Amino acid sequence: MSDNVLIPDSKLPALGTTIFTRMSALAQAHQAINLSQGFPDFDGPRYLQERLAYHVAQGANQYAPMTGVQALREAIADKTEALYGYKPDAASDITVTAGATEALYAAITALVRAGDEVICFDPSYDSYAPAVELAGGVLKRIALQPPHFRVDWQAFNDLLSERTRLVILNTPHNPSATVWRNEDFAALWQAISDKAVYVLSDEVYEHICFAQEGHASVLAHPQLRQRAIAVSSFGKTYHMTGWKVGYCVAPAALSAELRKVHQYLTFSVNTPAQLALADMLRAEPEHYLQLPDFYRQRRDLLVNALGNSRLEILPCEGTYFLLADYSAISELDDVSFCEWLTTEVGVAAIPLSVFCADPFPHKLIRLCFAKQEATLLAAAERLCRL
């Protein structure tokens, strides 16, 4: 190595490689069944793939418009109206992004200034905190407790301050598999209505919701949606996480700020993929209606197959993740247990403590059930031996 190499003074010194990348790599190295990183081991709709090939062959291979292909934004506007009773303006309120990850980063970067406080709920998805930190914001985390992970609205009110600028929420929630109710949104509105606080609502699992009441979206709340950015991901809905196409819906003034970041983060998103998604939304506008049943079957299959194991299964109201308590099996902390499980038992899972700032002493792991029946049964068979 040359002596001239400069080692940067890291802006994120405490941050390593994500748990998803680490666990998937460990699973691969040990040929373990990978129920860790959340992705399906089956394919998305054939029609969607054919439309992608079609648009590539038709020459739709140059930059898309910065905010997204118009046909896709219009289809998203119609879908939003059908789902949440409110039609965003396709030109000014919808931005297509490189997955939900980009939307979250662009939203946080656009809204959070140095010294601003941002409230989130732990366990929280791992991309929020680094984005807040890079923006100079101060993250205030509310620790939710298993098994229900409900928000204590008194604690939330106590945490609000003059400096609070943004609240980040996620429903259905990764990793706890719980969902917000309309009452939660009502409580949130009551708490922030007289304050200059924005809401970033990560709803990437909006169509994987098993709750009786269905998915409660920030977009269905007439007041909150006027100061909210709602984030969705086609990766979850169409079983193709690798396409990395998502979008966000926000009032024009908020979208305008978000787009200032988006235009220099990615500028625009994969053109043929956007055109294919627009075709898919038009051809089968109600495709998402089958998702709850589709995933409920997989969830129940895994829960039943683990019936004879010593794992204690927590309730799962949404997402394609199931939490399991392994206290009856091991004294190991959750990170060590997941490593042991992957290398010695041949099943990879995700520990929960990595999503929390405070010590998280619970012995909980997250299992992804977006898998074929045979994969789930093979994993359960190994877990039942413990």
Ligand code: PMP
């Ligand atoms: N938010 C949550 C809660 C997620 O679970 C994920 C990915 N699984 C994302 C955001 C990122 O979505 P995308 O892959 O579309 O970037």
Ligand code: GLN
């Ligand atoms: N969101 C996925 C999960 O929770 C992983 C995405 C990623 O690997 N960045 O498992």
